[in-house]
Structures are given as structure tokens and as C-alpha cells.
Amino acid sequence: MPTNTSRPVRVRFAPSPTGDLHVGNIRTALFDWAYARHTGGQFIFRIEDTDTDRVTDEYIQAAIDTLKWLGLTWDEGPEVGGPYGPYLQSQRLDIYAEWASKFLANGDAYYCYCSSEELEARREAQRKANVAPGYDGKCRSISADDLARYHSEGRKPVLRMRMPDGSTTFTDAIRGEVTFDHNFVPDFVLVRGDGSPLYTLAVAVDDVMMKVTHVLRGEDLLSSTPRQIRVYQAMGVSPDEYPTFAHLPFVMGQDNAKLSKRNGEVSIAWYRDRGFLPEAICNYLALLGWSPGEDRENVTMQELTELFTVERVHSSPARFDMKKLEAINGDKIRELTLDELLKRSLPFLKRDQVITGTDAEIALVKTALPIIHERIATLAEVTPMLRFLFAENFEIEPDSLPKVADDQAQAVLKKSLEVLTPLSTWNHDSIEAALRAALIEGMELKPRIAFGAVRIAVTGSHISPPLFESMELLGSAASLARIKAAIK
RNA sequence: GGCCCCGUCGUCUAGCGGCCUAGGACUCUGGCUUCUCAAGCCAGCUACGAGGGUUCGAAUCCCUUCGGGGCUACCA
Incomplete structure (x- = not known):
């Protein structure tokens, strides 16, 4: 740059x-x-x-x-202040007013009494005549008669900047040299009729x-x-x-136009509520119009500050892609330590009323997080993954209900209950060993068939964390009770 | 309409005259792995908008054209 x-x-x-x-x-x-x-x-x-x-x-x-x-x-x-404050333009009105009057005194700006209606009418005429629309400079010079008339009509003038003939050329760090002919940069308003400044001035x-x-x-x-x-x-x-x-x-949005509510959620708050990590959002957004080169994509905030240069910023627009954001979010989640993941997941579990926040609940969440860590792409997904561990009124989701109702599934559940009930040691190894012996070897079933039925009975869904670990975490009493409840 | 900006796989991009029969990532498809879902691994699909130049040689430079976008406010 x-x-x-x-x-x-x-x-x-x-x-x-x-x-x-x-x-x-x-x-x-x-x-x-x-x-x-x-x-x-x-x-x-x-x-x-x-x-x-x-x-x-x-x-x-x-x-x-x-x-x-x-x-x-x-x-x-805001909030931190600084030597050139205030940093809210609404608190700097006197500064703008001072400069405005200076511009007026120097002849750089002038009062314009044209009404909005008059301007609109003339713009329309310009458009029809196929001339560049814009202020025509009418009030650059006002006769004494007109001025008196305007005053008697009670018109409140705006302050307009006088654009001299010629052109403006500047070097944009991304686009290079850009020139605008002043024929297409009309005199513009600096101060409204009510005395408030416009963006261009401020x-x-x-x-x-x-x-x-x-x-x-x-x-x-x-x-x-x-x-x-x-x-x-x-x-x-x-x-x-x-x-x-x-x-x-x-x-830009998914289609062609600028991002808007129509073609994708744009509010950052929306992403936060859905469990997107700030570092993932920043990493993804950094890749929109910029890249570190060398096939790199995953950067930390620290690395971003080290690698970022304006030279590598694109001049062409980029489309926002939710899928890619999700992929990066998943990557960032997997990079989280267990403690960080826990800290960031708890608010979502509380919000979704999976837990209330007791020490026992938090301890259980912490032991459960390792088995779901690589299965979630957003923090909000912790809720559906772990809800079965805390459900007081456990129910199997409607879609999965038929899958535990058929004869084969019922047989699997009965057999499972039979071999799990006497288990003296309740952990994922002993559970797996018992079920494999009974269902896979004993009943000669495919693992996905056999374990599928147990999975639904215990977790309530055909999608869940690994079954044996889930049962270990749930505990033998609840696990057996759920299997029993699923048997007709 | 005028002025301005932009144009490489579906998407984000690498590329800044020869390393490009165009690389990576996401998506998608197929496969491996596998208790589901993921993750991981492998493979595949698909791009230099078009046309002219310049050059021994162009995705890279120039021109034209087409397409997209912004601005054209007493919005920012």
C-alpha cells in the first residue's frame, strides 16, 4: 500500500x-x-x-x-475515548458548523434555496434530455430579487459545495488510478436546511x-x-x-445482488445465536476479497494481522457462501481445547434448556464433549447431540419410532436388555463386548441393524454420538430403563 | 441513460509473460473406514466471458465487445 x-x-x-x-x-x-x-x-x-x-x-x-x-x-x-474525540458524529456538530461557515465565507460553498420539488423536477427533465443528472448550479449566483423572494417565502437554504471545473484523480490502493470528470460530480449538499451536516461533510x-x-x-x-x-x-x-x-x-449474496435478508442472513447476531465462532467468522470473512496466498486458508486472528496487506486485496466482488463458513467453523471448533469448547458450549445448553448449570451437569457435559467434538460444525449442535443425557421425560423422536417397532428390533432390544442387565462393570468396553457377543455373533445381525435399534431406544434418535460411550455416560439404570421402555 | 468499478471451476481463490495439459479450499459425486452421524483418507466433476491484437510464447499486456455491480439524495 x-x-x-x-x-x-x-x-x-x-x-x-x-x-x-x-x-x-x-x-x-x-x-x-x-x-x-x-x-x-x-x-x-x-x-x-x-x-x-x-x-x-x-x-x-x-x-x-x-x-x-x-x-x-x-x-x-466509543467507550475508550481518545485524543481526537468525540467519536460520535452527533457530538461533533459544532465542528462541522464551523467548517461549513468557513467554506461559505471563502466562497467554496454557497446557499442553495432550490426546493426538493424543484430539484426533482429539474432532475427529471435532465434525465429526459439524456443529460447527466445533478445540481445545475442555479443558486451559484442569486439575484437580490430572488433572494428577497426566497426569504419572504421562508425558505431554508442548504449549503452546497461548489465543484470547480476539471476533474479529480486519485490513486486507489486497490483499483489504481481513478479519475472523475467534474461534469459528473455536481455541486453537492454539505448542510441540510435544518442545519445538520451530511455524511460528505462530516x-x-x-x-x-x-x-x-x-x-x-x-x-x-x-x-x-x-x-x-x-x-x-x-x-x-x-x-x-x-x-x-x-x-x-x-x-454479495448467494445470487447476484448485494447481501440482504432475502438471500442469506446478514446480521452477525444471527450467526452468534447459531453457534458460529467469532474467529471462524473473521477467518471466513478475511477470505472474501483477500487471501494469504500459498494455498493457506486457516489463519488465526494473530496470523491475520501478520499476513494482511492491502496489496493482496481483490478488486472483484465475492459471494458469501454459508457452506464454507460452516466448514471453517467446524475446523475452528475442532481446534478448540476441551475447556474452551466447554466454556463456549454451556451458554447454548442453558439457552436450550438442556441443563440448568449445576456442577454435576457441567461435569457430565465435560466428559461427554470428547465424543461429539468432531461431530459438530456449530456450537448450537451441542444441544441435539447431548440432550439425551439430560432429558427428564425421555421420548424417542417420532421419525425413529417405527425403527424400533418391528419384530427384529424388538428381538434385539429384548436380547440387549437380557445381556446388559447382569453386567457388573458398566463401561463402553463391557457394553460393546456384551452386545457384540449377543447381537452380532449370537443373532448374526449386521452391526448397523443391531446397534441401530439400541441407539434409538437409548438416545431417541438414529443419529447420535457413539453408542457405547453414550450408554456409559447415561449410566446403566437409565440405559436399561430406556431399552425396557422401548420394548412393547 | 450517464459516470465509475469489476470479470479464473457452482462458490472463495492461487496465478502477477514461459514452472499452467491452470493449483488449493468449500460444495457435489463415487470409494475406503465404520455402531449411526461426523471426522479422516482416496478419486472424480467443473474455470481463464467473447473477439481481436502485441509476443517466439498470454489466464497474465493492449483494444473492442458482452455480462455483472455501484453511484447518479437535504442516505451512507
Whole structure:
């Protein structure tokens, strides 16, 4: 990544929380964070809440919680503060107002009295005439008569930035040199009629004031960059102080369009509730638009910060693939130590009311986890896997019921009960030995047939952890009782 | 419509002029293993959007074209 100055790296993640942070936001945050950590720079978290109609306190808090949960810690921002705060744009209104009046005084900006209806009408006309739509510059100069009329009508003007003739060229760290002809960058609004600032003003002012050196953000903001640069110019920032821009490719849904509720769940909270690990989400998201090369895919958060460079970021959009996320999540779960797995599984077991959280329950879960560790892809799957161990009112799932009802299954269950009841030592070896001798050798049955019936009787499902270990964990009393209950 | 961005297996990607009859991963299919389900192992399927150049040689460079996306707000 070209560094245009020798200033220390400062990267910001600046979402506008108009809803739960989604996969695309997080991918951006992850890259921002990784770049800051990679360079030893500062990671700044700023909330862009200038759109007061759409941003809510709940969404802001949710954004903070999500970043924390993912482990993307910030050096400056909400809750931790910092030397260039406040980090909520709604608390920086006076700063924007000050710059706005400066722009007005210098002639970089001007008041525009055109009403929304008038603008819309003229835009429509432009579209029809096949001309580039955009503000036509009508209010760049206003006659005294018109001004008086506007005032008498009580019109509240917006503040508009004057775009000079010419073009803006900048070097995007991912896309290379990009040029926008100002004929297609109309004069844009900086301040609303009610005096509140717009994104375009706030983002540029803040990035300058907060000494941001690198702007890694979504590709949707690419075409707003000339406007942002125009504000820098009006602020008197010298070009070699402009931040380096890097516009990240989109994360798209299963089909073609941008990710949305329609084509895949996008809220990070949704993934957390389903038992996805934050490190798995980050690892997967890191692979969307970036790769460490050398056929590597599995990286820890630490390795991500070591390996991440903007040079290796793609310029083309990536499709989000739930299957791959699940595969990576499974890999990450298998890498967990038993204690970690236990710690992370307990909340799900409690939530699903499998356990209440007693020491005895937790101890049993801990002894059971090794046999399901490699069988689950998400933490939420611990529930269906272990529920049979704690069920007070045990029942066989409806789908499996017929499989223990036929004559052969009944014979298997009766025989099993007969050979297991006198067992003096109850562990998976003794259980297996007894059942194999009786069912496989004695009754000459296929293991999958014979054990299948016992499995359903004991665990309630034809899918379960290994049978003999499951019976050992369940204990002889409950195991035998369940077999007995399954016999007609 | 205009401006801008993008284009390698179904998906994520490796590739940055010869190592490419294009590699890895996920998915899918088949097999091995096996008490179910997984995990693991093996095998298979499938890609450089198209057309022109440049070059001894192009997935890699250039042009055109087609396709996808973004922006075109007193949203961000």
C-alpha cells in the first residue's frame, strides 16, 4: 500500500448504524482492524450518525457489542475515548458548523434555496434530455430579487459545495488510478436546511481532524471520493496529507445482488445465536476479497494481522457462501481445547434448556464433549447431540419410532436388555463386548441393524454420538430403563 | 441513460509473460473406514466471458465487445 506520508498509520472503521452490522460491514471492519494491527498503527472506531432519522442508539450499541464480540478491539472510539474525540458524529456538530461557515465565507460553498420539488423536477427533465443528472448550479449566483423572494417565502437554504471545473484523480490502493470528470460530480449538499451536516461533510472533516491516514471502505463509496477530496481542498489540506483510499469489493449474496435478508442472513447476531465462532467468522470473512496466498486458508486472528496487506486485496466482488463458513467453523471448533469448547458450549445448553448449570451437569457435559467434538460444525449442535443425557421425560423422536417397532428390533432390544442387565462393570468396553457377543455373533445381525435399534431406544434418535460411550455416560439404570421402555 | 468499478471451476481463490495439459479450499459425486452421524483418507466433476491484437510464447499486456455491480439524495 502506498504510503503518501511518513505519518503513523491511523485507520478508521466508521459505520452508519442504521441497522444491525452485517457481514459486509464486518468484513470492512476486519480489514480496517487487520491493516492497523499489521502496520502497528491505530484503529479508530467512529460512529457516523448524521442521519438521525435512521440511526438509533440501539443500533449503535449493537455495533459496539458486535465488534467487541469479534475481538476487533479499537484504540480510539466509543467507550475508550481518545485524543481526537468525540467519536460520535452527533457530538461533533459544532465542528462541522464551523467548517461549513468557513467554506461559505471563502466562497467554496454557497446557499442553495432550490426546493426538493424543484430539484426533482429539474432532475427529471435532465434525465429526459439524456443529460447527466445533478445540481445545475442555479443558486451559484442569486439575484437580490430572488433572494428577497426566497426569504419572504421562508425558505431554508442548504449549503452546497461548489465543484470547480476539471476533474479529480486519485490513486486507489486497490483499483489504481481513478479519475472523475467534474461534469459528473455536481455541486453537492454539505448542510441540510435544518442545519445538520451530511455524511460528505462530516466524513471528510473527521478524517482530517482525526488524522486518518488510510481509508479502507466499501466500494459503494468510491464515487463519493471526489466530493470528499473537494472538502479536503476547501479545508486547506495539502494533497500529500490526503488519506490513502482503498475501496474494498462488495460481499454479495448467494445470487447476484448485494447481501440482504432475502438471500442469506446478514446480521452477525444471527450467526452468534447459531453457534458460529467469532474467529471462524473473521477467518471466513478475511477470505472474501483477500487471501494469504500459498494455498493457506486457516489463519488465526494473530496470523491475520501478520499476513494482511492491502496489496493482496481483490478488486472483484465475492459471494458469501454459508457452506464454507460452516466448514471453517467446524475446523475452528475442532481446534478448540476441551475447556474452551466447554466454556463456549454451556451458554447454548442453558439457552436450550438442556441443563440448568449445576456442577454435576457441567461435569457430565465435560466428559461427554470428547465424543461429539468432531461431530459438530456449530456450537448450537451441542444441544441435539447431548440432550439425551439430560432429558427428564425421555421420548424417542417420532421419525425413529417405527425403527424400533418391528419384530427384529424388538428381538434385539429384548436380547440387549437380557445381556446388559447382569453386567457388573458398566463401561463402553463391557457394553460393546456384551452386545457384540449377543447381537452380532449370537443373532448374526449386521452391526448397523443391531446397534441401530439400541441407539434409538437409548438416545431417541438414529443419529447420535457413539453408542457405547453414550450408554456409559447415561449410566446403566437409565440405559436399561430406556431399552425396557422401548420394548412393547 | 450517464459516470465509475469489476470479470479464473457452482462458490472463495492461487496465478502477477514461459514452472499452467491452470493449483488449493468449500460444495457435489463415487470409494475406503465404520455402531449411526461426523471426522479422516482416496478419486472424480467443473474455470481463464467473447473477439481481436502485441509476443517466439498470454489466464497474465493492449483494444473492442458482452455480462455483472455501484453511484447518479437535504442516505451512507
